[in-house]
Amino acid sequence: MKIRMIAIVGVGIIGLAACGSAKSSSAADTTTTHPAVASHPPTTASAAPAATQVTTPTFASPTTDPATTPTTAAATPGPVKTITLWCGSGLVYTEPSLSVWENGSGYNTIDAIKRTTAYIESAQQVQANPYAVYAAQLCGEVLSADGNPSPQDESAWASAMSDFLQASQILHSASGASAVSAARPYLNSGTTELHAFLAAVGISESI
Numbered sequence: 001m002k003i004r005m006i007a008i009v010g011v012g013i014i015g016l017a018a019c020g021s022a023k024s025s026s027a028a029d030t031t032t033t034h035p036a037v038a039s040h041p042p043t044t045a046s047a048a049p050a051a052t053q054v055t056t057p058t059f060a061s062p063t064t065d066p067a068t069t070p071t072t073a074a075a076t077p078g079p080v081k082t083i084t085l086w087c088g089s090g091l092v093y094t095e096p097s098l099s100v101w102e103n104g105s106g107y108n109t110i111d112a113i114k115r116t117t118a119y120i121e122s123a124q125q126v127q128a129n130p131y132a133v134y135a136a137q138l139c140g141e142v143l144s145a146d147g148n149p150s151p152q153d154e155s156a157w158a159s160a161m162s163d164f165l166q167a168s169q170i171l172h173s174a175s176g177a178s179a180v181s182a183a184r185p186y187l188n189s190g191t192t193e194l195h196a197f198l199a200a201v202g203i204s205e206s207i
Contacts, residue, residue: 085143085146086168087172088143090143090144090146092148093147096151098150101148104148105144105148106150106203110198113190116141117138117187120134120138120171120187132172134171135168135170136168136172138171139165139168139169139172141164142164153201156193157197160190162190163190163193164186166186167186170186171183
């Protein structure tokens with residue numbers, strides 16, 4: 001009888017050791033957030049290496065009944081999203097509501113993009129700052145937009161940013177009036193999509 005009880009406890013300990021040896025891992029999620037629009041191919045970014053977190057197994061005491069010993073699994077942290085564009089990378093954060101976004105990062109980003117696209121079309125502004133400067137500036141604004149996306153109609157917002165990003169890449173890789181001519185269709189498309197987004201979510205065009 002005593003031998004049989006020892007065997008039962010031994011089986012319980014082995015079972016807990018097997019349950020406790022599980023590993024938890026979290027991997028960084030890297031994305032560009034832009035949809036695959038027919039007019040321009042999607043931008044891809046290499047995935048960040050996965051980081052593995054090892055959980056130390058919890059063993060029951062040999063004198064404790066396995067059936068009455070609870071085990072607590074280690075919490076798994078959620079994925080951290082990042083955005084990577086040709087001009088840099090950053091973390092993604094979503095505002096809790098459209099009104100908070102509109103009066104904060106949304107207003108700042110939209111205003112900055114409107115100013116930059118107007119400067120690109122201004123000969124006087126370009127004389128003071130080459131197209132390459134505006135290319136990096138526009139890309140940085142798209143990066144900010146991707147890092148703080150609209151909590152409503154995200155696909156419409158991302159589609160507009162995708163066109164502005166394409167325009168920035170053209171201005172970054174070329175120079176002179178020919179670059180503006182090549183980038184203008186994307187600038188115009190992005191502006192049209194931005195206005196459509198503002199109308200869809202009920203934000204004033206004067207923002």
